[in-house]
Structure formats: C-alpha cells, structure tokens
Amino acid sequence: MGKKKKVNIVTMGCSKNVVDSEVLLSQLEHSNIEVAHDSDEVNFDAVVINTCGFINDAKEESISTILNYVDAKKQGDIGKLYVMGCLSERYKKDLIDEIPEVDRYFGKFDMKAITSELKAAYNPEYIYERKITTPSHFAYLKISEGCNRSCAFCAIPAMTGKHISKTKESLVKEATYLAKNGVKELLVIAQDLSYYGIDLYGKNQLGELLQLLAEIDGIEWIRLHYLYPTKFPFEILPIVNENPKVCKYLDLPLQHYSNPVLKRMLRHVTSEEIDSLIDKIKKEAFGVALRTTMLVGYPGETEEDFLQLLEFVKRVNFDRLGVFTYSHEDGTYAAKKYVDDVPEAVKQERANTLMEVQQQISAGKNAEKIGLTLKTIIDRVEGEYFVGRTEYDSSEVDGEVLVTASQELKIGEFYNVKITGSNDYDLFGVVG
Numbered sequence: 001m002g003k004k005k006k007v008n009i010v011t012m013g014c015s016k017n018v019v020d021s022e023v024l025l026s027q028l029e030h031s032n033i034e035v036a037h038d039s040d041e042v043n044f045d046a047v048v049i050n051t052c053g054f055i056n057d058a059k060e061e062s063i064s065t066i067l068n069y070v071d072a073k074k075q076g077d078i079g080k081l082y083v084m085g086c087l088s089e090r091y092k093k094d095l096i097d098e099i100p101e102v103d104r105y106f107g108k109f110d111m112k113a114i115t116s117e118l119k120a121a122y123n124p125e126y127i128y129e130r131k132i133t134t135p136s137h138f139a140y141l142k143i144s145e146g147c148n149r150s151c152a153f154c155a156i157p158a159m160t161g162k163h164i165s166k167t168k169e170s171l172v173k174e175a176t177y178l179a180k181n182g183v184k185e186l187l188v189i190a191q192d193l194s195y196y197g198i199d200l201y202g203k204n205q206l207g208e209l210l211q212l213l214a215e216i217d218g219i220e221w222i223r224l225h226y227l228y229p230t231k232f233p234f235e236i237l238p239i240v241n242e243n244p245k246v247c248k249y250l251d252l253p254l255q256h257y258s259n260p261v262l263k264r265m266l267r268h269v270t271s272e273e274i275d276s277l278i279d280k281i282k283k284e285a286f287g288v289a290l291r292t293t294m295l296v297g298y299p300g301e302t303e304e305d306f307l308q309l310l311e312f313v314k315r316v317n318f319d320r321l322g323v324f325t326y327s328h329e330d331g332t333y334a335a336k337k338y339v340d341d342v343p344e345a346v347k348q349e350r351a352n353t354l355m356e357v358q359q360q361i362s363a364g365k366n367a368e369k370i371g372l373t374l375k376t377i378i379d380r381v382e383g384e385y386f387v388g389r390t391e392y393d394s395s396e397v398d399g400e401v402l403v404t405a406s407q408e409l410k411i412g413e414f415y416n417v418k419i420t421g422s423n424d425y426d427l428f429g430v431v432g
Contacts, residue, residue, distance in 0.1 A: 004034040007118060008044045008078075010069075011037065011133070012062045013052025015189050015225075017085060019142045021050045022130035024111060029131055031120035037133045042077035046118060051087035053159055056327050062087045063099075070101045082106065084114055086159045090330075108159060109145075128174045135379055137412030138185035138221075138395060139178050143171055143209065147191040149228060151255075152266040152333040153295065153326065156191060163192065165200045172212050179218035184412065185377060186213060187223045187394065194228040207235040214245040220414065221377070223394055225251040229277055230269045237284035247391040248285060253293040257312040258305035261298055266333065271312070278316055289392035291320035294354060297347030298326045299338035306350050313357055319365060320398050321358040323351045359424050366399070366422035376401050376417040376429070378409050388417070390427075405431040 007028055011021040025035045036044070047069050051062035062085075072078050080103045088095055089107040096105060106114050115122040132139050147156055148163040175186055188210075190196060197205025206224075213222055222245055227233075229252060240246050256262050257271050281288060294313070296306065313321065325347040328335040376388040379395070385402040386409045393399050403409065403417050409431065417429035 004032065005045045005119070006034045006036070006043070008036045008039045008041075008047045010047060010049045010065065012050060012065060013054060013058055013086065015140045015187065016142055016191070017050050017052060018133060019130065019140050019189075020085070020108070020111075022133055023127050024048065024050075024114060025131035025133070026126045026129050027111070027115050027122060028118060028120050030123060030126050030129075031115070031118075033118065033120055035131070037131075042072060044078045046080040046082060047072075047078050048082045048084060048114065048118075051083060051085035053085070053087035053090045054156065056329075059087060066095075066099055066102065070099060073101065082114065082117065084108070084110065086156075089159045090155070128170070128177050130174075130178075132178070132181070132183070134395070135412065136182045137377065137379075138187060139183045141171065141175055141178070141186045141188050141213075142166075142190060143188060143193070143196055144190040148195055149192060149230075149268075150266055150333070152264065152337070153298065153329065155329040155332050158331055160191065163195050163199055165195075165197050165205075167200060168197075168205060168209050168212055171209060172216070175213050175219065176216050179216050182218075182412070184218060184414075185221040185223065186219055187225060188213075189225045191226065192228045193224060193226055194230070194232055196233075204231075204233040204235070206233045207239055210236060210239050210243070210246055214239075214243050220245060221247050221391060223247045223249050223391075225394065227252050229254060229274060230267070232277055234280065234284070237281060240285040240288060248288040249291070249392055249394065250281065250285070250288055251291045251394070252281075255293065255295045256298065256301075256305075256309055258301070258308045261301055261305050261309075264300055264334075264338070265295075265298060271308070274312075289319040290316070291322075291394070291398070292318050293322045293324065295324050295326055296350040296354065297342040297344075299334060299341055301326075301342055310354060310357065313354060314361075317361050317365070318358070319392060320362070321354075322397070323354050323358075325351050362399070363422070363424040366425070366427055369419045369427060370422055371419065373416050373418045374401070374427075374429070375414055376403065377414050378403070378411055380411060386431075388415070399425040399427065401427045401429050403429050403431055407431075 009021045052058040084106040088105040112122045144165045146160040146163045374390045378388040388401045415431045419429045421428035
C-alpha cells in the first residue's frame with residue numbers, strides 16, 4: 001500500500017467557513033487521505049485555504065495567508081496550493097492574475113470540484129458526518145446558506161447568493177450524528193436565522209426546528225446566532241423561555257439605532273420597531289442574554305446619529321456587544337451610492353466610546369452574578385484555571401468563567417459553579 005496523501009485545511013473567517021472546512025475534511029478522510037486542520041507543520045502534499053472576503057481586514061488576512069503558503073510552496077515545504085471560500089468566490093479572476101502561484105482557485109460552493117482535484121470521492125452522505133475541529137463537546141450547525149436581505153453595506157449576498165434553507169430532517173440527522181459523537185452544545189448559525197424555512201415551507205420554521213433539536217439525546221444546550229430584527233420569529237421566544245435545552249441567549253445584530261442611518265443602511269426597520277422588539281424579547285424570554293453588533297462611521301452618520309446610538313446602548317444594557325467601523329465594500333449599494341465621508345479617526349473614536357460604555361455595562365452585569373451558582377461547561381484548562389462558559393456566553397466571542405476546583409474537572413462536562421468574583425468581561429468561580 002502506498003503512502004497516504006497528506007492535506008492541510010486552513011480556515012479563515014467565520015463559523016460558517018468552519019463548517020465548510022469540516023465537511024471537506026470528512027470527504028477527504030473517507031477517501032483514505034490523511035487530513036489536518038490549521039496545522040503549523042510542513043511537508044503536506046496539498047494545502048487548501050478556506051478564505052474570508054467579508055471586510056477589508058478579513059480580506060487582507062486571507063491574502064497574507066495565501067502569500068505565506070506561496071512562499072512555503074516555493075521553498076518545497078508543501079506540494080500543491082489551493083484556495084477556496086468567499087474571497088475566491090468573489091475575486092477569482094483578480095486572484096488568478098495577482099497570485100498565479102496558487103495551483104487552482106475554487107468558489108465557496110465548489111466542494112465536489114475540490115474533492116475531485118484532490119483525487120477524493122465526493123459522497124453527499126458524508127456532509128452529515130463532519131470532522132469536528134472545535135472542542136469535541138460543541139459544534140456549529142449551519143441551517144441555511146445565503147441571504148435574501150440587501151443591507152446597503154454588506155457584500156455577503158453577492159458571495160453566498162440567495163437564502164437556501166436546509167430541511168429540518170437533514171438538520172436533525174446531522175445533529176443526531178454530532179450528539180452520538182460527543183457534542184453537547186449546538187451553536188445554530190446562518191447568515192439570517194430569522195428567514196429559516198420560509199423558502200422551503202412558506203413560513204419561518206426556526207421554532208419547530210428548535211423543538212426537534214431539543215429532543216435529541218445528548219444535546220444539552222442549543223444556542224442561536226444571527227437573528228435579523230426585521231420579521232423576527234417571535235414564536236421562538238416561549239421556547240427560549242421554557243425549554244431548558246435552549247440557551248437564554250440571542251444574537252441580534254442591530255447595526256444602528258438612528259432612523260436616518262437605518263434607512264440609508266436599507267435595514268427595513270425603525271428605531272421604534274427595535275424598541276418594541278427588545279421589549280417583547282425581554283418580557284417573553286425573561287432573563288435572556290442579548291448580544292448585538294453595531295456599525296459606526298456609516299456614510300452620513302452625524303454626531304447626533306451616533307449620540308442616539310450611544311444613548312440606546314446605555315438604555316438597553318446589552319449583555320454582549322461588538323463594534324465595527326464602516327469601510328466601503330466593492331459592489332455594495334453603499335459603495336456605489338455614498339461617499340465614505342466620516343473620517344477614520346472619528347470612526348475609531350466612536351467605536352472606542354461605544355466599547356468603553358459597553359465595558360462598564362459588562363462589568364456591572366458580571367458583578368451582579370457574584371454569589372450565584374451557574375451551570376458551566378468546561379472548555380479547556382489554562383494555567384491554574386479550568387476555563388468554561390455559562391449559557392449566557394458563546395465560544396470565542398463572549399466572556400468566560402475561570403474556575404478553581406478541589407478536584408480535576410473534565411473537559412466538556414457541566415458543573416455547578418459558584419461565582420466568587422468578576423472583572424469587566426469574565427467571571428471567577430469555584431466547584432467543590
């Protein structure tokens with residue numbers, strides 16, 4: 001028997017890309033190819049870079065990574081070099097012209113072509129049998145592709161196409177496989193969870209999907225990411241409130257609050273509707289942790305617009321909040337329609353101001369948890385601490401619980417942790 005081919009998959013960007021890489025890893029492994037993910041080693045027969053093309057920083061990071069592997073190829077450290085994902089979906093011709101050393105470029109949805117290039121068989125059945133690259137106790141569950149929204153600043157629909165939901169049956173099959181392989185927490189992701197099922201079933205089916213996922217043995221937490229505020233699926237709120245497996249955690253990217261800015265962003269929602277939405281969420285899913293994302297420095301954003309946003313953030317007291325500064329993205333409505341007229345220094349100052357306010361809010365909310373006992377999943381060991389999360393925190397983007405214990409704790413297990421201290425973003429606690 002000949003030597004196994006070795007392939008390294010390098011993943012850039014968001015959790016949706018992680019899922020795509022995991023599917024590819026599984027396809028290759030089933031064809032008797034030795035696979036690695038984000039390995040720093042050399043001597044691979046091929047490296048596949050799964051790129052991100054969302055914003056300038058992400059594009060620059062993807063291009064820098066490609067160039068680093070081009071150098072490795074020139075030095076003979078790797079064999080073939082392939083590029084896939086959002087960046088090559090959007091800029092394939094430019095990339096071929098600018099970085100011809102790459103052996104072949106593939107788009108985001110060229111999985112069959114990539115496996116064929118790597119001399120592997122493509123089997124649709126293995127899509128459900130992903131090779132998990134996250135810690136084995138949690139995994140992402142991507143329930144749809146694409147996006148039907150047309151936000152003025154966003155280039156994602158141009159890369160991913162229209163919204164296509166996966167069937168409930170296929171998602172239950174995938175989640176059941178994950179659970180049988182040790183996954184206890186599902187992070188349900190999509191570009192827009194609020195649109196799930198409309199294309200297949202004529203109405204939003206996120207609530208029914210949640211009920212089905214919650215019935216799977218082994219799954220203990222189900223977490224929701226990226227619920228668009230327009231046409232929000234209110235039927236999920238009683239489920240979030242009552243089903244112990246569904247985390248009291250909603251990721252609701254609002255982007256802004258000022259009506260003039262929301263209108264120019266083509267968000268199809270008003271500040272009054274946002275207020276009503278948040279009030280309803282807090283009443284019907286009592287105690288839910290709200291995460292949001294804001295975009296500052298959008299074309300035409302005045303100081304008054306920003307101050308409205310700032311006061312809104314202070315008033316709502318979001319549990320978690322992230323901020324981006326605006327940059328023109330090729331081909332978007334905003335890039336064609338508006339001048340990028342807010343100076344970079346002003347954008348950064350506004351972002352910093354917003355995060356300083358959020359830091360104070362987060363510190364206050366964390367201090368309120370001291371003395372409580374919270375169910376915590378342990379993700380890893382770091383120094384003297386076991387590091388975990390509560391249901392109010394998602395992996396990588398939110399705070400953590402630094403746990404001390406009188407006995408060894410197991411990674412991926414749940415423990416009742418008494419919170420003994422806090423800082424701006426993290427909690428400290430004890431078990432036993």
